[in-house]
Amino acid sequence: MDSDAKLVPMTQQPYLKVTEVAAELEISPDGVYKLIKRGKLPALRVSERGIRVPRVALDAYRRRLRGVHQLPIVSPARPDSHARFVAETGLHPLEWTQRWKTSKLEDTAENMRFTLRALALLLDERSDAAA
Amino acid sequence: MANISVLLTNRVVRWCRALDLYGYIVEMPIRFNTQSQGLALRARRPTLYGDPTVLLDIVELWHAGNDPDGLGLESESCHLQGASWNAQVGGDRPEDSERLDIDRSKADQVIVHRHPYGRPNAVRRPSAFPSLERWLQSVEELVFERHSILQDEKD
Numbered sequence: 001m002d003s004d005a006k007l008v009p010m011t012q013q014p015y016l017k018v019t020e021v022a023a024e025l026e027i028s029p030d031g032v033y034k035l036i037k038r039g040k041l042p043a044l045r046v047s048e049r050g051i052r053v054p055r056v057a058l059d060a061y062r063r064r065l066r067g068v069h070q071l072p073i074v075s076p077a078r079p080d081s082h083a084r085f086v087a088e089t090g091l092h093p094l095e096w097t098q099r100w101k102t103s104k105l106e107d108t109a110e111n112m113r114f115t116l117r118a119l120a121l122l123l124d125e126r127s128d129a130a131a
Numbered sequence: 132m133a134n135i136s137v138l139l140t141n142r143v144v145r146w147c148r149a150l151d152l153y154g155y156i157v158e159m160p161i162r163f164n165t166q167s168q169g170l171a172l173r174a175r176r177p178t179l180y181g182d183p184t185v186l187l188d189i190v191e192l193w194h195a196g197n198d199p200d201g202l203g204l205e206s207e208s209c210h211l212q213g214a215s216w217n218a219q220v221g222g223d224r225p226e227d228s229e230r231l232d233i234d235r236s237k238a239d240q241v242i243v244h245r246h247p248y249g250r251p252n253a254v255r256r257p258s259a260f261p262s263l264e265r266w267l268q269s270v271e272e273l274v275f276e277r278h279s280i281l282q283d284e285k286d
Contacts, residue, residue: 012180012181013180014179014180014181014182014278015182015275015278039152039264040152041152042152042153042268042271044271044272044275046275052275054153054154054182054271054274054275055179055180055182056153056154056176056179056180056182057152057153057154059154059179060151060152060153060154061152064151097236100236101236106252106253107246107252107253107255108225108252109188109215109217109219109225109228109230109246109252112190112215112217112230112232112234113171113188113190113215113217115213115234116169116190116191116192116213116214116215117190119192119212119213120168120169120192123168123192123194
């Protein structure tokens with residue numbers, strides 16, 4: 001990383017030392033350590049004495065300082081449905097969960113998400129039946 | 132008394148704050164369905180400075196009542212019935228993924244498990260359940276490792 005610093009302009013480095021962050025924010029290195037300790041700025045310990053701050057996290061911190069937040073508005077999606085689930089997977093949610101339990105479906109991230117959707121749909125079904 | 136709506140709102144806000152801290156952009160709409168008692172969100176961080184791209188897919192399913200397996204995954208009188216936190220780091224292959232799952236159809240010791248980065252989907256490791264903030268930090272460490280390896284390969 002230190003040898004990279006000679007080759008890559010500081011503005012393009014993906015990870016910055018505490019002294020570099022301090023220079024960019026125009027505060028002392030102690031001030032940067034305080035931000036890290038308070039959880040305002042994520043940092044990585046890369047060696048016993050080495051700490052790096054991801055530049056994307058520094059960018060985000062500066063945005064927050066300017067009052068520009070990336071917090072999105074939470075908007076409910078259209079309700080999930082059995083029909084949509086079947087169209088996407090070819091299986092009824094109950095059949096999907098049974099196949100998942102018996103390891104007949106590959107344990108991929110996408111299939112795990114389908115499983116959680118299937119469980120939610122089955123729960124809705126039970127709630128509707130109880131009502 | 133279980134208050135799933137409050138719980139899900141708090142979870143979404145907590146996720147969004149933590150994701151903002153690490154510079155992620157949360158994509159809308161966040162699926163947040165109180166009838167299904169679940170939340171799903173996607174966040175991404177493009178390559179801006181040569182660091183690897185990261186795509187996060189987060190799904191959580193909460194039910195009213197205590198944790199049936201005694202795992203203590205509880206909040207607001209509800210328990211986390213299932214979850215999948217997936218981070219695709221630097222690619223879209225299964226091996227480019229670090230995933231934490233809560234899957235109650237699995238044996239007790241692997242209800243909470245990881246699919247470790249760099250390994251095929253079939254590989255599962257029992258895991259403690261971290262806070263979302265701790266998990267995001269561990270993803271950040273992974274991104275840094277991946278970046279360092281790529282830099283070494285270039286050199």
